Amino acid sequence: MNDAAVETADxxxxxxxxxxxxxxxxxxxxxxxxxxxxxxxxxVFVLPAVAHRGVATDFVWAYFAMLTLTxxxxxxxxRLAGIxxxxxxxxxxxxxxxxxxxxxxxxxxxVALGQWALFWFVGVHLSATAWWATxxxxxxxxxxxxxxxxxxxxxxxxxxxxVMIVVRAAQALCIVGLAVAGASLVALxxxxxxxxxxxxxxAGRAAGHLGAPSRGWxxxxxxxxxxxxxxxxxxxxxIANLRMDLLLVGHMLGAVPGATYGLMYRVVDAFNGVVGSAxxxxxxxxxxxxxxxxxxxxxxxxxxxxxxxxxxxIGLLVVLGAGLxxxxxxxxGAETDTLRLLAVxxxxxxxxxxxxxxxxGRGRTREVLWANSVTLAVNLPLCIxxxxxxGLAGAAAAxxxxxxxxxxxxxxxxxxxxxxxxxxxxATAMVGGAGLLVATGALxxxxxxxxxxxxxxxxxxxxxxLAAATRTSLVTT
Numbered sequence: 140m141n142d143a144a145v146e147t148a149d150x151x152x153x154x155x156x157x158x159x160x161x162x163x164x165x166x167x168x169x170x171x172x173x174x175x176x177x178x179x180x181x182x183v184f185v186l187p188a189v190a191h192r193g194v195a196t197d198f199v200w201a202y203f204a205m206l207t208l209t210x211x212x213x214x215x216x217x218r219l220a221g222i223x224x225x226x227x228x229x230x231x232x233x234x235x236x237x238x239x240x241x242x243x244x245x246x247x248x249x250v251a252l253g254q255w256a257l258f259w260f261v262g263v264h265l266s267a268t269a270w271w272a273t274x275x276x277x278x279x280x281x282x283x284x285x286x287x288x289x290x291x292x293x294x295x296x297x298x299x300x301x302v303m304i305v306v307r308a309a310q311a312l313c314i315v316g317l318a319v320a321g322a323s324l325v326a327l328x329x330x331x332x333x334x335x336x337x338x339x340x341x342a343g344r345a346a347g348h349l350g351a352p353s354r355g356w357x358x359x360x361x362x363x364x365x366x367x368x369x370x371x372x373x374x375x376x377x378i379a380n381l382r383m384d385l386l387l388v389g390h391m392l393g394a395v396p397g398a399t400y401g402l403m404y405r406v407v408d409a410f411n412g413v414v415g416s417a418x419x420x421x422x423x424x425x426x427x428x429x430x431x432x433x434x435x436x437x438x439x440x441x442x443x444x445x446x447x448x449x450x451x452x453i454g455l456l457v458v459l460g461a462g463l464x465x466x467x468x469x470x471x472g473a474e475t476d477t478l479r480l481l482a483v484x485x486x487x488x489x490x491x492x493x494x495x496x497x498x499x500g501r502g503r504t505r506e507v508l509w510a511n512s513v514t515l516a517v518n519l520p521l522c523i524x525x526x527x528x529x530g531l532a533g534a535a536a537a538x539x540x541x542x543x544x545x546x547x548x549x550x551x552x553x554x555x556x557x558x559x560x561x562x563x564x565x566a567t568a569m570v571g572g573a574g575l576l577v578a579t580g581a582l583x584x585x586x587x588x589x590x591x592x593x594x595x596x597x598x599x600x601x602x603x604x605l606a607a608a609t610r611t612s613l614v615t616t
Contacts, residue, residue: 171300172412175307180405182311186318194324198314199398200263201273201328203385204254206408209280210378212250215370216243216281218422218499220288233347236289243285250277261389261397265324272328279335286342291419298345306338369504376511377495380518380541381411384534387522392530400531403478406457407488407538413453414446414489418496433556442493443564448604450489451571455597457482458578479579480535486568486575487542494549494561506552514545539572571600 183202186195216239223235254274258265265273287299313330385404389397421442431437458479465472499507518541525533546568550561574597581590 171303172416173409175303176405176409176412178304178307178311179314180409182314183405184402185315194318194327196395196398197263197265197269197324198327199401200258200261200389200394201265201269201276201324203398203401204257204273205276205280207257207378207382207385208250208253208277209284211375211382212246212253213281213284213374213378214246215368215372215374217284217288218370218374220285221292221422224289224292231347232289232293236285236346239285239289240282243281247278250274250281257386260386261394263389263394268325269328272325272332276328276332276335279332279339283335283339283342286339286346289346290342295345298342302338302341305341306334309334309337369508370499373495373499373504373507373511376508376515380511380514380545381407381538383515383518383541384522384526384538387526388531388534391523391526396531399474400477400534403474403481403531406478407481407484410450410453410485410488411492414450414492417442417446418492421493422496422500433554433560435560439493439497440560443490443560444604444607446489446493447486447564447567447571448601450485450487450568451575451597451604452601454482454485454571454575455578455594455601457485458575458582459594462582474531476579476583477531477535479575479582480532481538483572483575483579484535484539484542486571487539487546487565490561490564490568491542491545491549493564494553506549509552510545510548513548514541517541517544567600567604571597574600 179202183199186198220236220239223239224232251274254270254277258270283302290298310331313334314327317326317330385397385401388400421438431439431441434440461475461478461482464478465475495507495510498504518537521540522534522537525537527533529536546565550558550565553561574593578590578593578597581587581593
């Protein structure tokens with residue numbers, strides 16, 4: 140066996156044998172994301188009950204402005220930070236992150252313009268002070284993403300989860316406490332922005348003093364600009380797909396229905412936080428060619444075997460629990476079917492998350508950008524038509540269809556060996572999603588028997604797929 144074959148075999152063995160470590164790393168980050176998100180989401184859900192309706196609605200839009208802009212205008216900086224940090228050699232982490240931060244600063248006028256455009260589009264009008272407080276919150280979210288991307292690439296699996304949980308818990312306490320005290324919107328947004336900047340400081344201390352490598356701030360010309368531009372395009376188009384329905388609901392139906400849909404959409408964001416955590420680690424492994432390729436014992440193949448079944452299971456919990464959520468949160472009560480439809484997208488969304496991150500990590504940016512662009516081209520007119528005809532439920536249905544379109548494009552652009560892996564994952568997602576859709580329709584129609592049969596069928600699929608994934612793990616071990 141020649142040296143190249145030995146290296147390939149070693150890489151595949153490492154990729155397959157470290158699946159447990161991969162799950163622990165991804166699970167730690169996913170748990171932190173969910174706990175931190177739950178803190179803030181719980182506070183936002185409580186806010187309408189303890190604050191003036193106008194303050195609650197405007198704060199929800201400030202919150203979703205932060206979520207949307209830090210996603211759409213992330214512009215690939217987090218991934219770029221990970222790439223340069225992984226390739227830094229003996230250079231201090233702060234030195235390689237400094238030019239990335241310089242480029243990030245140069246984009247702030249575009250961020251301000253994006254925030255203005257978002258609020259104008261959905262018809263939300265904030266005072267000047269509240270507007271700038273929201274902007275400070277957004278900028279802090281963009282800054283900390285660069286630091287987290289760099290720390291993750293160096294193997295730091297502690298700082299990011301701890302900072303996220305502490306910051307979100309503090310923000311939740313500020314929101315509820317200030318709202319009960321009758322504080323204004325400016326006080327609420329300003330408090331959460333200050334907490335976010337405290338997180339930036341904590342992450343910055345872990346990365347090192349960014350001001351120390353003064354020459355590093357001006358070394359941006361040495362960055363892989365072509366790859367950075369590709370990542371920027373991927374993120375803008377990809378996030379536009381996920382946020383298209385929310386923005387159009389706010390624009391077409393008004394700020395209040397938009398805020399209601401946004402509250403329910405937090406369930407999708409929460410699920411994205413879980414599969415996205417796995418995706419971030421798969422991106423790093425793909426960049427180092429350690430994802431296992433098409434080997435069925437590799438990280439990629441085993442993630443495709445596990446995550447769609449996980450998506451089906453979580454989707455079933457949301458479908459069955461939507462009625463309870465509606466009884467607790469009055470705004471959601473009249474839209475439980477919409478919440479259930481959003482959950483139908485979970486299985487196929489899991490497949491797409493794995494493939495998009497792996498291919499982006501391996502430098503196959505054209506395929507990823509093509510998949511996102513085709514999906515956006517379908518999603519935009521579909522959302523407009525569905526929202527016009529069916530309201531919030533139409534927006535949720537458009538999300539499901541757009542995710543199916545994206546999965547189809549990913550399968551079409553895959554190689555023959557990749558299609559064997561992807562086809563099995565898509566089949567699991569399709570069958571599971573169909574079961575969730577039947578359960579949703581049955582519950583909406585009041586057919587307990589049909590809903591029960593669909594639930595049993597979905598649970599059987601989940602058990603079968605998880606058992607198969609467990610057998611694969613045992614064989615590898």
